[in-house]
Amino acid sequence: MKIALSLSAIFLTFSLSAQEYTFKKVKEFRVESLAGVGIRDYNPKLNHFVGFIDKRSEGIELAIFDSNGKILNSHKREGEGPEDYQSSALAMGFSPEGDVFVQTSLELVKYDTEFKMISKVKFEPKSSTVIYSGPRSKFVPLTRGEQISFIVNGTNLNNRGVNDIPKKMDMIEYYDAGSQIIKTIIPLSSRKVFQGIEDEVFPVNINPIFTIDSRNSNLYFTTSIDNEITVYNAINWNVIKRIPVKHEFFKALDDIPLSESNLGPTNKPPLFSRNRELLKFDSDLLGLIYIKEISEAANELRKSEEKSFWMNDPEFQRVILFKNGIQLSGELTIPSGLIQLTLPNNRVLVKVVNEEEELDYYLFEIWELVEN
Numbered sequence: 001m002k003i004a005l006s007l008s009a010i011f012l013t014f015s016l017s018a019q020e021y022t023f024k025k026v027k028e029f030r031v032e033s034l035a036g037v038g039i040r041d042y043n044p045k046l047n048h049f050v051g052f053i054d055k056r057s058e059g060i061e062l063a064i065f066d067s068n069g070k071i072l073n074s075h076k077r078e079g080e081g082p083e084d085y086q087s088s089a090l091a092m093g094f095s096p097e098g099d100v101f102v103q104t105s106l107e108l109v110k111y112d113t114e115f116k117m118i119s120k121v122k123f124e125p126k127s128s129t130v131i132y133s134g135p136r137s138k139f140v141p142l143t144r145g146e147q148i149s150f151i152v153n154g155t156n157l158n159n160r161g162v163n164d165i166p167k168k169m170d171m172i173e174y175y176d177a178g179s180q181i182i183k184t185i186i187p188l189s190s191r192k193v194f195q196g197i198e199d200e201v202f203p204v205n206i207n208p209i210f211t212i213d214s215r216n217s218n219l220y221f222t223t224s225i226d227n228e229i230t231v232y233n234a235i236n237w238n239v240i241k242r243i244p245v246k247h248e249f250f251k252a253l254d255d256i257p258l259s260e261s262n263l264g265p266t267n268k269p270p271l272f273s274r275n276r277e278l279l280k281f282d283s284d285l286l287g288l289i290y291i292k293e294i295s296e297a298a299n300e301l302r303k304s305e306e307k308s309f310w311m312n313d314p315e316f317q318r319v320i321l322f323k324n325g326i327q328l329s330g331e332l333t334i335p336s337g338l339i340q341l342t343l344p345n346n347r348v349l350v351k352v353v354n355e356e357e358e359l360d361y362y363l364f365e366i367w368e369l370v371e372n
Contacts, residue, residue: 027366029069037362041093075115083117090154093139142234147177171208211278224274249292286322
C-alpha cells in the first residue's frame with residue numbers, strides 16, 4: 001500500500017489584520033480506499049487514528065489508521081453477534097487506555113484495537129437517532145474510570161423533531177453510571193435565543209453541539225442556532241461561564257428571540273446559517289465552526305452547475321476563535337477542506353474536499369493554529 005506524505009509550510013493570509021492567530025498547514029496524508037473514509041479520534045500515545053470505512057451495501061467497518069493513513073486494522077461490527085452493536089453507531093473514540101468506544105442509541109461497546117469486545121453497556125434512551133453513514137462524531141465521556149457516564153445523543157445529530165414545543169425539550173440525554181439510567185439536562189428554553197417562545201411550536205430542528213475539556217471534564221455546549229457557548233460542570237451541571245458569540249454571517253440571529261420569520265419558509269430547504277462544531281484546543285483557545293448562509297438564487301445556481309451541497313463546501317465554513325472566554329476579531333477559513341477534529345498542539349485534522357475527479361484515496365491535512 002503506497003502512502004503519500006508531505007510536509008509544508010503554507011500560511012493562509014486574512015484581510016482582517018486584527019486576527020491574532022492563523023492556520024498553518026504542517027502535514028498531509030492519504031488513506032488508500034475506494035470506499036468512504038471517516039476519522040473520528042486520535043491517540044497521541046499510539047500515534048493512531050480511529051474511524052470507519054463506509055462500504056455501503058457491505059456495511060460499515062471500524063478502522064485503525066496510523067499517522068500516515070495506513071489502514072492497520074478494520075472490522076465490521078454492526079450486526080446480531082454477541083460482540084456486535086445492534087444499531088447504527090453515532091460516535092466513537094479512544095479510551096484513556098487506548099481501547100475503542102463505539103456508542104449507539106442503545107448501547108456503549110468497548111473494543112480493543114483488534115475490535116474484540118471488552119465490555120458492553122445497554123440502556124433505554126428517551127429518544128433514538130438513526131444515521132446511515134456514521135459514526136458522525138467523537139465519543140464524549142463525562143467521567144473517568146471503569147464505569148463512565150456519557151452523553152447518549154451525539155453532537156450535532158438531529159434528535160429533536162420539527163413541531164416540538166421548546167419548553168418541553170431537553171437538549172442533552174446522558175447515561176448516569178451511578179444510577180445506570182438515562183437522564184436529561186439543558187432545557188432548550190434556557191437558551192437566550194429561544195426565551196419567550198416557550199409555548200410556540202418551533203419550525204426547524206435544533207441540534208445540540210458540545211465538546212469536553214479532557215483536562216477538567218468541563219462541557220462546552222451550544223446549539224445549531226445559537227449566539228452563546230455555555231460551559232457546564234458535567235458532574236453537577238452548574239453553569240461555569242457563558243461566552244457570547246457574534247457571527248459575521250448569521251441573519252437568523254438578527255432578531256431575538258427566534259421566530260419562524262427568521263428562518264424562511266418551512267416548505268423549502270433551510271438555507272440559513274447554523275453552528276456545526278466546537279473545537280477545544282490544548283491551551284486557553286476555543287473554536288466554533290459555523291456554516292454561513294446562502295441565498296436561494298446562489299443555491300439554485302450551485303445546483304445547476306452540479307456543485308456539492310453548500311454546507312459541505314469549505315468556502316462556507318468559518319471558524320471563530322475565543323481566548324480565555326473572549327471572542328477574537330475576525331473569522332478563519334481553511335479553503336482545502338472541512339475540519340474533522342482537534343489534535344494536540346493546537347492542531348486540527350482536515351478532510352480535503354475534491355470535486356473535480358474520482359480518486360482511489362482520501363486526502364487529509366493537519367493545520368496548526370499559530371500566533372501572528
